[in-house]
Amino acid sequence: MLGPLGRGPGVSPSPDEARLDDWTSALRAAGLAGPAVPLGPAAARTGELARGTVYQPGTLDAYLQRGTLPAAEPLTVSLTRFDCVTLVESCLAVARTAAEPGVPSWSRFGRAVERMRYRGGRRRGYTSRLHYFSEWIADGEARGLVHDLGAALGGAGDARPLRFMTEHRASYPALRDDEVFRAIGAIERRLDGRPRRVIPTKRIPEVVDRIETGDVLAFATAIPGLDVTHSALAHRGADGVLRVLHAPLSGGVVEVTRATLPEYVAAIRRATGILVARPLRA
Numbered sequence: 001m002l003g004p005l006g007r008g009p010g011v012s013p014s015p016d017e018a019r020l021d022d023w024t025s026a027l028r029a030a031g032l033a034g035p036a037v038p039l040g041p042a043a044a045r046t047g048e049l050a051r052g053t054v055y056q057p058g059t060l061d062a063y064l065q066r067g068t069l070p071a072a073e074p075l076t077v078s079l080t081r082f083d084c085v086t087l088v089e090s091c092l093a094v095a096r097t098a099a100e101p102g103v104p105s106w107s108r109f110g111r112a113v114e115r116m117r118y119r120g121g122r123r124r125g126y127t128s129r130l131h132y133f134s135e136w137i138a139d140g141e142a143r144g145l146v147h148d149l150g151a152a153l154g155g156a157g158d159a160r161p162l163r164f165m166t167e168h169r170a171s172y173p174a175l176r177d178d179e180v181f182r183a184i185g186a187i188e189r190r191l192d193g194r195p196r197r198v199i200p201t202k203r204i205p206e207v208v209d210r211i212e213t214g215d216v217l218a219f220a221t222a223i224p225g226l227d228v229t230h231s232a233l234a235h236r237g238a239d240g241v242l243r244v245l246h247a248p249l250s251g252g253v254v255e256v257t258r259a260t261l262p263e264y265v266a267a268i269r270r271a272t273g274i275l276v277a278r279p280l281r282a
Helices: 015-029 039-049 059-066 084-099 106-117 133-142 178-193 201-210 261-266
Strands: 146-148 156-158 196-200 216-221 228-236 242-246 271-279
Touching (some): 015 084, 039 242, 133 271, 201 271, 228 271, 261 271
Antiparallel strands (some): 156 196, 216 271
16 A cells, blocks of 8 residues: 655665656656646646556455455555546646655655545545545645636536435445445535536537646536546647546546547536646645
């Protein structure tokens, strides 16, 4: 899970540690790690360096196969395998780690992930994880990690109640525990008063020029009880066209899409639009 990056003489880094070394060095060499530089381009550049890395689902829940729920969820981090959310978190965490002085630390990288992944930045049990990505954005905005651009981009309010986890209990091993099930239900009900700001699919072409490289994208869905089905980073290449940098289930490796952002969203079944958040250096 987590280990110190500092190594004694003759001890080789793990593949994950080597990537942290290499990627932070690349960001610093490109001038993307300074405190005055926006975080988004550094995160997007990290995603470019991660292209071709294998997609692996379910890594955060692998510990649940042991059959017991620990008081504190293990902190699972990797730079050699990703799902869509862990790619976003890892790219942002590498960018933040590169901005810190001195030799990059695996433990500092892990803490940067932890601050984003858990409510209030505090890792406790399973229920402290931000399972609904719209809450990931809202919680991050409350702590200065991201800025929700939904209102500024003319997003429409989505006030549908989020009940997907409790209504699909069998799909979540942790919810076999009645106490955890009740706690997740209480979290879902608390989110009822927090409508999401979704930029509708048909309006995305009107706002693409206001979305920047490295902005966090979440793809909203009409599936009952669910807010989004996928997350990614915005990527504007040398041609100036806005595309999607993500870890897709189909295709299996981190990539930048050939399709433009509007084309990509329009092709997603039951998609209703996007949520957009700008990462901040916090």
